[in-house]
Amino acid sequence: MSLVTKLVTLSFDNGPDAEVTPRVLDVLARRGIRSSFFAIGKQLGDVGAQKALARAQDEGHWVGNHSWNHEVPIGEDERADTVDREIVATEKLLADLGCPTRLFRPFGGGGKLGPHLLSTAARDYLAEHKYTCVTWNCVPRDWVDQDGWVPTALAMCAKEPEALVVIHDYVAGSMKHLDRFCGELLEAGHTIRQAFPESCLPMRAGVAQAGLDAITTL
Ligand SMILES: [Zn+2]
Incomplete structure (x- = not known):
């Protein structure tokens, strides 16, 4: 039987979380997998969460900016100070915490891709500040289907030559299955890499x- 050679990249959104993120990091360290953590500014008020993010960076994971509030997609947020509140404030906090980043992942509102992700002001800010914008192509909705997302994600990865999976390191229930997901990906012949497609x-x-x-939103 020939094994598929499909590439999978893991990314963890909406954390960090003082309890869950360290467990995720333990799994990744044990398996020698590097990934990315797209942090939300408002999650970082807590010292445990700050420590978890610093540990992620120390262990070779990439840290990204995933907005401050994560409540209204930026392309739909008509307030004048959206870029400052969502992108710049998170950028400053991440830099203050020793995790400066030029990776930005917009909030999709349940994993949806479309023009609601960015405004022209946000796009221009990201361009001016030399950001790399990172989207996704595999959202198994682990925050909803906490015990059933693994087969969903495996089926999505089987169809995608270069999968970029979004899962959530603040959801304890779904992250219980992370080690099994990694094991089943490897057994199915996938290569897990850090680089984004x-x-x-x-x-x-x-x-x-x-x-x-x-x-x-143009
Ligand atoms: Zn998110």
Whole structure:
């Protein structure tokens, strides 16, 4: 039987969490997997969460900015100070915590891709500050289906030559299954890597790539 050689990238959103993120890091360390953590600014008021994020960075994971409030997709947020409140404030906090980043992942509102992800003001800020914008192509909805997301994610990864999986390191119930998910990916012949698929990078170091207009409210 020939094994598939499909690439999978793991990313963890909406944390960090003082309890759950360290358990995720333990699994990844034991398996020698590196990934990315897209942090929410308001999650970082807690010292335990701050420590978890610093540990993630120390262990070779990439830290990204996933907005401050994560309540209204930026392309739908018509307030004048949205870029400052959501992107700049989180950027400053991450830098103050020793995890400076130029990775930004917009909030999709349940994993949906579309023009609601960015406003032109947000797009211009990200370009000016040389951000790499990271989307996704595999959202198994682990926060909803906490005990059933693994087979969903495996089926999605089987169809996608370069999967970028979004799961959530604040949901204790779903992260109980992370080790099994990693094991089943490897058994199925996937290679787990840290790099993002090109197709999920609509902006690279401030330069627009294919797909940027499709995620911007113009
Ligand atoms: Zn999110």
